[in-house]
Amino acid sequence: MSDDEPRVFSIAEKLDRLFTQIHARDQAEYTYTAVAEAIREQQGISISHTYIWQLRTGRRDNPTIQHLTALATFFGVPVAYFLDDVESRRIDGQLELLGTLRDAKVTEIALRAADISPSTRETVAEIIRKLWELENPASARDRRGARSFDGGRRRESGAEPA
Structure with missing residues (x-):
């Protein structure tokens, strides 16, 4: 192998x-x-x-x-x-x-997030994504390499534009 x-x-x-x-x-x-x-x-x-x-x-x-x-x-x-x-x-x-x-008590975080505005939830999601990228640099690089930008909107490589 x-x-x-x-x-x-x-x-x-x-x-x-x-x-x-x-x-x-x-x-x-x-x-x-x-x-x-x-x-x-x-x-x-x-x-x-x-x-x-x-x-x-x-x-x-x-x-x-x-x-x-x-x-x-x-x-x-x-x-x-x-x-x-x-x-x-x-x-x-x-x-x-x-x-x-x-x-990790993620359920508690999710339940609390239900009571905040959609824009604040997006901010929390972005913070979590950034923290994940800091802790998983190799995976984050692979993930970024598999994505492209189209008209300001992120999309998976090979996916049809929206």
Whole structure:
């Protein structure tokens, strides 16, 4: 695999990501027992907490599609998360956003922003974009390079002018 090819993640790594990212705010991650019991009760599928632990730690790496589907359903992701690396990366991006929203109290900011004028909201959005660019200079350069200007309006490269 070359340096520019995306990394392929194992089922264990994907399952670990679900455990660490999907849980209620201010709550610890789900226990193996809680996941196994919920799957049995809600989906009628027999799975043990030990088997889930083995999958997460990579001690077992060839689960049945039934078990993958049950785990995906429990965590609220499509089963393709475990089977398709492109889908995994897309969902991982969403999980990262979920974690950011949960951990950074972004929801509180959004709720407060609802009570300010549209022009002030635009100013806040611009400040956040500038802060993001300061913290992510390489991504910001890539993003700026993929954009062009047309008649004073920014648009994505290749997009039709408005």
